[in-house]
């Protein structure tokens with residue numbers, strides 16, 4: 001099981017230190033971008049991503065939870081994002097938005113929210129390389145996973161072979177009692193927040209995560 005660690009759950013006064021603490025153990029970092037409109041939070045802009053880029057060579061995923069994704073793809077690519085993940089609700093033309101990410105040299109990611117149908121992604125076969133399946137509502141943290149997520153992981157796994165393949169990650173509600181079930185259902189990776197940064201030994205927790213499947 002891979003882990004892209006969510007910097008939203010790092011210590012906001014010591015994010016550099018928190019990056020260094022897990023850098024030899026994480027598979028990448030996940031940076032949430034919210035606009036207070038699509039999501040009830042204000043989080044992380046391109047300058048922040050550029051600063052993280054200078055601090056680590058690990059992959060950076062930018063999770064765009066904003067009303068107008070197209071406006072922000074360019075600035076986040078320039079800042080050094082490796083993966084840009086967008087929502088259906090963030091654009092009027094989802095294939096064009098995903099293509100813009102790929103044309104910019106980054107991996108296009110598609111987020112599927114808890115109220116959306118997993119099966120709807122089949123129409124976008126080949127347009128994205130990462131599926132970010134939300135385990136909770138977007139723009140919240142510290143909450144429990146929606147238990148329907150395990151079945152939804154299975155649905156995505158069943159679909160992906162016929163779609164040319166994609167990496168399947170789960171975001172939200174990553175806990176000791178949920179992550180093993182996510183791995184067993186077929187997820188390739190998760191986005192741990194407090195599960196890593198709230199642990200007494202974040203590196204050991206990541207090693208434990210890597211051993212799952």
Ligand SMILES: O=C(CO)[C@H](O)[C@H](O)COP(=O)(O)O
Pocket residue numbers: 006007008009030032136137138139140141142143171172173174191192193194195
């Ligand atoms: O976007 C998120 C959840 O939707 C973030 O990944 C968040 O950092 C998770 O927080 P936690 O695992 O601490 O609840």
